[in-house]
Amino acid sequence: MKRRTRLTHLTLAVPLAFSLVLTACGGSDSASNQGEGESKTSGKPTEITTAIMNYEADMVGEDNVVWKELEKRTNTKLKITWIPEASFDEKLNVMLASGDLPELTYVESIDTPQIRSLISQGVFWDLTPFIKDYPNMNKLPKETWSNSKIDGKQYVIPRYYPIVGGGLFPILRQDWLDKLGLKTPESLDDLYQVLKAFTEGDPDGNGNKDTIGMAGYLGSFNFIFNVMNETGGAWKLRDGSIYPLITEDKSREALLYVKKLYDEGLISPDLAILKLNQVLEAVKGNKAGAASLSMAYSWEVTGELRKTLPNAEFRALPYLKSTNDVKYVPATGGFYGAYLIPKKVSESKVKSILKFLDYGYSQEVNDLANYGIKGVHYNEENGRKISTEQANKDLVKVGGNLGSIWRPLGFAQVIDSVGIANDVYEQNKKTIDERLKSYLKDPALGVVSDAYNKFWPDIDKKVTDFRVKVILGQESIDAYDQLIAKIKEDANYKKVVEEMNAAYKQRVAENGLGE
Amino acid sequence: MNTKDGNASVPILEAHTTKRSLHRGVWSDLKRDKYLYVLGLPGIIYFLLFKYIPFSGLIIAFENYSPYLGILKSQWVGFEHFQRFFSNDDFYLLLRNTLAISLLNLLFFFPFPIILSLLLNEVRNSVYKRVIQSIVYIPHFFSWVIIAGLTYLMLSQSEGLVNELLEVLGMAKIGFLTNSNSFWMMLTAQSMWKEAGWGTIIFLAAIAGVDPQLSEAATVDGAGRFRKMWHITLPAIRNIIMILLILQLGSIMDTGFEQVYLMTNGAVSEVSDVFDTYVYRSGIQQGQFSYSTAVGLFKSVVGVALICMANFLAKRFGQEGVF
Numbered sequence A: 001m002k003r004r005t006r007l008t009h010l011t012l013a014v015p016l017a018f019s020l021v022l023t024a025c026g027g028s029d030s031a032s033n034q035g036e037g038e039s040k041t042s043g044k045p046t047e048i049t050t051a052i053m054n055y056e057a058d059m060v061g062e063d064n065v066v067w068k069e070l071e072k073r074t075n076t077k078l079k080i081t082w083i084p085e086a087s088f089d090e091k092l093n094v095m096l097a098s099g100d101l102p103e104l105t106y107v108e109s110i111d112t113p114q115i116r117s118l119i120s121q122g123v124f125w126d127l128t129p130f131i132k133d134y135p136n137m138n139k140l141p142k143e144t145w146s147n148s149k150i151d152g153k154q155y156v157i158p159r160y161y162p163i164v165g166g167g168l169f170p171i172l173r174q175d176w177l178d179k180l181g182l183k184t185p186e187s188l189d190d191l192y193q194v195l196k197a198f199t200e201g202d203p204d205g206n207g208n209k210d211t212i213g214m215a216g217y218l219g220s221f222n223f224i225f226n227v228m229n230e231t232g233g234a235w236k237l238r239d240g241s242i243y244p245l246i247t248e249d250k251s252r253e254a255l256l257y258v259k260k261l262y263d264e265g266l267i268s269p270d271l272a273i274l275k276l277n278q279v280l281e282a283v284k285g286n287k288a289g290a291a292s293l294s295m296a297y298s299w300e301v302t303g304e305l306r307k308t309l310p311n312a313e314f315r316a317l318p319y320l321k322s323t324n325d326v327k328y329v330p331a332t333g334g335f336y337g338a339y340l341i342p343k344k345v346s347e348s349k350v351k352s353i354l355k356f357l358d359y360g361y362s363q364e365v366n367d368l369a370n371y372g373i374k375g376v377h378y379n380e381e382n383g384r385k386i387s388t389e390q391a392n393k394d395l396v397k398v399g400g401n402l403g404s405i406w407r408p409l410g411f412a413q414v415i416d417s418v419g420i421a422n423d424v425y426e427q428n429k430k431t432i433d434e435r436l437k438s439y440l441k442d443p444a445l446g447v448v449s450d451a452y453n454k455f456w457p458d459i460d461k462k463v464t465d466f467r468v469k470v471i472l473g474q475e476s477i478d479a480y481d482q483l484i485a486k487i488k489e490d491a492n493y494k495k496v497v498e499e500m501n502a503a504y505k506q507r508v509a510e511n512g513l514g515e
Numbered sequence B: 001m002n003t004k005d006g007n008a009s010v011p012i013l014e015a016h017t018t019k020r021s022l023h024r025g026v027w028s029d030l031k032r033d034k035y036l037y038v039l040g041l042p043g044i045i046y047f048l049l050f051k052y053i054p055f056s057g058l059i060i061a062f063e064n065y066s067p068y069l070g071i072l073k074s075q076w077v078g079f080e081h082f083q084r085f086f087s088n089d090d091f092y093l094l095l096r097n098t099l100a101i102s103l104l105n106l107l108f109f110f111p112f113p114i115i116l117s118l119l120l121n122e123v124r125n126s127v128y129k130r131v132i133q134s135i136v137y138i139p140h141f142f143s144w145v146i147i148a149g150l151t152y153l154m155l156s157q158s159e160g161l162v163n164e165l166l167e168v169l170g171m172a173k174i175g176f177l178t179n180s181n182s183f184w185m186m187l188t189a190q191s192m193w194k195e196a197g198w199g200t201i202i203f204l205a206a207i208a209g210v211d212p213q214l215s216e217a218a219t220v221d222g223a224g225r226f227r228k229m230w231h232i233t234l235p236a237i238r239n240i241i242m243i244l245l246i247l248q249l250g251s252i253m254d255t256g257f258e259q260v261y262l263m264t265n266g267a268v269s270e271v272s273d274v275f276d277t278y279v280y281r282s283g284i285q286q287g288q289f290s291y292s293t294a295v296g297l298f299k300s301v302v303g304v305a306l307i308c309m310a311n312f313l314a315k316r317f318g319q320e321g322v323f
Helices: A065-074 A085-098 A111-121 A141-147 A174-179 A186-200 A218-229 A247-263 A277-285 A297-304 A345-360 A363-371 A388-392 A422-440 A450-472 A477-489 A491-511 B002-009 B012-032 B033-064 B082-084 B088-111 B113-120 B126-141 B145-153 B159-168 B183-208 B212-220 B225-236 B236-252 B257-264 B266-273 B274-284 B288-317
Strands: A046-054 A074-082 A104-105 A158-161 A169-173 A235-238 A240-245 A288-293 A313-316 A336-340 A378-381 A384-387
Touching: A046 A085, A046 A345, A065 A074, A065 A104, A065 A363, A074 A085, A085 A111, A085 B236, A085 B274, A104 B002, A111 A277, A111 A450, A141 A158, A158 A174, A169 A297, A186 A218, A186 A288, A218 A247, A218 A288, A235 A247, A247 A450, A277 A288, A288 A297, A297 A313, A297 A422, A336 B159, A345 A363, A345 A477, A363 A384, A378 B088, A378 B159, A384 A388, A422 B266, A450 A477, A450 A491, A450 B159, A450 B266, B012 B033, B033 B082, B033 B288, B082 B288, B088 B113, B088 B183, B088 B266, B088 B274, B113 B126, B113 B225, B126 B183, B145 B159, B145 B257, B183 B225, B183 B236, B183 B257, B183 B266, B183 B288, B212 B225, B225 B236, B236 B288, B257 B274
Parallel strands: A046 A074, A046 A104
Antiparallel strands: A104 A336, A158 A336, A169 A288, A169 A313, A235 A240, A378 A384
16 A cells, blocks of 8 residues: 555554535635745735644644634635544545545655546646745755655655654663663664563563563564665665565565564564554553654653653664664655645645745744744743643644644654653754664655556555464465465566566656666 | 336327326325325435435446546446456455355354344343343444454453463463454354344344234143244244345345454454455555445445345245345
């Protein structure tokens, strides 16, 4: 389905009934071409209808004080429908199928078949000619723009996300490491030793063997496949062609590695049925010494633990090395999610919508959306923003609620959190520096094909499900080898690989994104 | 509707007069029963609006539907999606799983409420009977989410109650939820726990309608309780059982989406994937609207065929059918 792993994760995904009533817009197309950033706009506010994914459980409404301030500063009237993360795919697909798209359409991935086919049918504006007029947007990193191009054109406005810091990668109990006299693991062998010690060395000091090395569900261990294959994403670049990771020989090794962890009881015994919430419970409850999460979780978990254990600390790993000393850490394309504008929106309104998005990439409006109002929701101390109690009350959240429209600029969203302790913040900064030197690109970023959309989800699911069975000991590794051999001979598989390589070469030619 | 269709076979010469008399007949019927029709109107409108008009959307199973070209302009591909589905290895897997889950339901879940209501019927203390009835009804009102949550709480490997018990007793923990051999039985057991009590309502009502003189006469003749159950109560409610069985057969292709979707995981997906979850995955999650419509249409056609067959057989064996 989605080639890149989700940046953060979800709870038991129960599709909740959620009305999709998108208020029709009484468009007041007052194109406001006033100065950037802080606006002294006159004229009627522009009404903008949109539906955006929001990770927060308490979703902010339009009577909120920050919402009002945002509307005032950008001279808009915002009609936002928040969509919970767990049901976003369904909601978006229903919207796409009905043809009833909001004026500002948010998508989580620009590589899905539906979006690509709608773009090729000319449903959305090509925004390439407009973008140069918006100074704040132009300050976004180059790769954010180049990675979000489709057929060489800018159909989407990428929603900025730092290139490293997201993705599922281990965070480890530093205080447990110290106590057991272990170093931060650098290779998978080190990691194995650490997880073994966390399980058997009684790191919580209660005399019982009641801890496990790492809590996780199946997707939590994907990083092992990437480390061993020495690549980002789900495809491996070899000799100028890309190959799916699932059928690579190194993936077999990775699978056996996970199986070893499982057989020795170093990871969650019910990894097949766990969800993010149970994983978080295990690490917050002092039961597991590691989890595979995006960096932003290191404070969420540490903060919870420190209520009872003042010395506890979860630290994100900077990288892991393969046996050839190639470092790996997950990376994004410099954006997470993107905005499109349907052609039914008039050109003058397109400009005002772009203007609105551009405001959000100015430091002031970006801070407003993510941190709230200065002096009310946060105070500046030593160049850092320290959130107040009021921030929680007004549902201000870095990267959530109104921060879902534009996530924070820079690295704030992966290193900073509300109420974060100074030592953790400083450590996060160091980890980011290290990660920037270690990440590997996803060679297939932005590469799609028809056959891929049609056949890949089933092939991928077959292999993933089989991996679970091998890990649980229900199937042998020989049976796995037979399955992989059979898949490699499968006509649909061959077609996907062929088409994907053609698309890959085309994209390289267009964007010059070589090795 | 039917009366109008009937006109087609009437010779043209007579058509005019027949039409008028028919028209008059319908009109006077309408006039006579106007309150009944008004009463039925919301129902008729509901069925037209939400059940029959959406039928037209089934066309997209035969085209490459694109929302922006619309139903009328999308490319027509005939049976391509059906071909793709039938030539897919997964088709047999889905069919097997769907049929297995349904047949297990038919075998174990269907007779269970009948037995339960026969037993309840024999309970003499009415307070006790009511309490039991209420208790077995309650799970019907729980949503599947809650039932699934309870099942996880009881059976999960790391903290499930059953596994904790096994551990205390010195036995090895069992991965109930990831065991593909017992997955179908687990679904059946869940359905029985949730719906058996509710299912007794109809049977208890039917049993209440059995003439008590029959069983009194049998008592005089010296019949015991089991004999009365077998020779009087069961034959008396046979029609109800048949009708419910036919309805059940019609829904043999529906395994219930929520239950399977909530209980599935990677280790059991081979035995848990059914038509409903497949349609959800390929249609709603992956956006292959036409393909998933084709799959859904296939499922419905088989369902209709089955219900017709069961109805025919029931009549053949001298029972009352549903239609």
